[in-house]
Amino acid sequence: SQTIHQWPATLVQPVGSPLSLECTVEGTSNPNLYWYRQAAGRGLQLLFYSVGIGQISSEVPQNLSASRPQDRQFILSSKKLLLSDSGFYLCALSKSGRDEGYTFGSGTRLTVV
Amino acid sequence: QKEVEQDPGPLSVPEGAIVSLNCTYSNSAFQYFMWYRQYSRKGPELLMYTYSSGNKEDGRFTAQVDKSSKYISLFIRDSQPSDSATYLCAGGSQGNLIFGKGTKLSVKP
Numbered sequence: 001s002q003t004i005h006q007w008p009a010t011l012v013q014p015v016g017s018p019l020s021l022e023c024t025v026e027g028t029s030n031p032n033l034y035w036y037r038q039a040a041g042r043g044l045q046l047l048f049y050s051v052g053i054g055q056i057s058s059e060v061p062q063n064l065s066a067s068r069p070q071d072r073q074f075i076l077s078s079k080k081l082l083l084s085d086s087g088f089y090l091c092a093l094s095k096s097g098r099d100e101g102y103t104f105g106s107g108t109r110l111t112v113v
Numbered sequence: 114q115k116e117v118e119q120d121p122g123p124l125s126v127p128e129g130a131i132v133s134l135n136c137t138y139s140n141s142a143f144q145y146f147m148w149y150r151q152y153s154r155k156g157p158e159l160l161m162y163t164y165s166s167g168n169k170e171d172g173r174f175t176a177q178v179d180k181s182s183k184y185i186s187l188f189i190r191d192s193q194p195s196d197s198a199t200y201l202c203a204g205g206s207q208g209n210l211i212f213g214k215g216t217k218l219s220v221k222p
Contacts, residue, residue, distance in 0.1 A: 043214030090156050094208055101147050102210055104156035
């Protein structure tokens with residue numbers, strides 16, 4: 001079965017510091033991959049999605065970026081964190097061409113101080 | 114207008130109660146609908162999947178979709194404290210899912 005590994009679970013970073021969150025996938029190939037941010041009262045906000053290696057679509061303009069260097073690896077980055085970047089970051093996958101819903105990782109709670 | 118609207122709650126019920134969670138959606142192209150359950154500080158997990166209109170039952174959980182009124186429901190029978198979580202509805206088509214904001218449910222023993 002497909003699984004998503006996401007780490008770290010918790011992260012506290014100072015304003016202006018860089019960020020790198022990694023998500024890796026097992027049990028499936030050529031998945032669609034997603035980065036979501038979840039803030040209290042705001043639900044799931046889609047940040048980026050990728051349908052293949054090197055293919056990234058951005059849903060929300062901000063100081064975050066995403067990369068997909070390998071089929072099963074999805075990375076969320078920032079050069080300089082802002083206080084407003086605090087939140088719960090979730091990686092998710094779906095099977096390309098299949099309407100079976102998304103599988104989510106366990107999430108990273110980021111606090112920018 | 115948001116594509117999927119969901120009352121955020123919070124909703125508090127006594128143990129054993131029947132819980133009704135609801136969403137409305139605006140996109141007529143949605144073909145499948147899902148309910149996710151999210152425990153605190155965890156990722157959402159798929160709870161129920163329904164394709165097109167109709168009902169689906171799984172144990173204490175029943176999902177209903179009425180495409181004519183664009184209404185999605187989740188019923189929980191004999192609710193338990195372990196059902197305390199945030200429930201997110203979602204509608205989708207062509208592999209894309211749109212989520213509601215989630216309803217926070219608390220079941221009191």
